[in-house]
Amino acid sequence: MQEFLPGFGIYVHVPFCVRKCSYCRFYKSNPSVGDIDFYISSIASELGLEIERAERSGKALRKPDTMFWGGGTPSMLSEPSIERLALALKPLWPSGEWTVEVAPQTITPSKLSLLKSLGVDRISMGVQSFNPKTLKSLGRDYPAQAALKSVELVADAGFAKFGIDLIFGADGQSKGEWLDDLRQAVALPVNHISAYCLEYESGTSCCGGGRLSDSAYNKAAREAELFEAAMDFLPANGFPQYEVSNYARNGAECVHNISTWKMGEWLGFGPSAASQFSGVRRKNPASLEDWGKIAAGNSAAYEDVVKLDDSEMFVSALIFGLRMRSGIDFSELCGRFPAARHLEKLNILKDMQSYGLVDISGERIRLTRAGILVADAVAVELI
């Protein structure tokens, strides 16, 4: 895999969905026309405030490397709304990758061609499964054929990068059914596959930590089996794993996400969007109304504001960097964040090496396969 440097990205949260899936923790609502108008004009105001803030500090807001519209369901916006949102953000159109998340049944050839003409070059589609029973258990009310038809539409539109998201661990999903999903996925004209573990209950999945009851233990063991099936099947079929949940053909990795895992800078726009920029991490409120106060100039409405120092950044760089299969270069991170407590964290990592969770080879530190299965628990140890 090509080595990527941390860059500057823009994240735009589009907080609207046609339906609300039971497992989803993202902020979203079923909007009225008025909500969408309010949202787009507030995005323009929020950007205006960022430009003013940058000018006051003596620097112009620089052109980003990447932009990512997530949600929610950006593709549920009408074509005029997509165009208005893109134009509102024009000063921040990226020099590189521009991703838009879409959902099956919310795209049309003309919507896709509009996105392409605006400069979007990466589409990420939340397919989740091709199995009718799994789709039903996830609350998806369309047939698998509809997802396949939508995949075809995106492929025909010819974006440089096209990824789909799948979910494993739904109630009653067998290993055979999960492997069927994976088999169908690799046969599609996509070059990126994300495979996420469904977490109905925090701390009871293979992706979480915590003390487990017998039934939770069985559930976690089943999820670990499905996770390992993806880690075996996808790389063997042309999709190397480059992050805990992400697999891509060479050159089709998501540059925007890699930059955030490498502790680049990003500015988030829209309700619930987070930012890490100019030495500060902060979150927008997860409600259209409260976020509107920020867009109207009330900076006291930001949440979880943290002034970043070397210790904070070093720990984040370790946790997120270790999610990448390429791992981290420990001395490089020590050089980037010189005032952090390097030795203390190195000793924790050496402990984990003795449990077979981490591989340390010179300055390069990676999670082992056993470590990937408990990546969130590894993160907790490092905090």
Ligand code: SF4
């Ligand atoms: S469509 Fe996507 S963002 Fe919306 S509720 Fe379902 S999973 Fe969440």
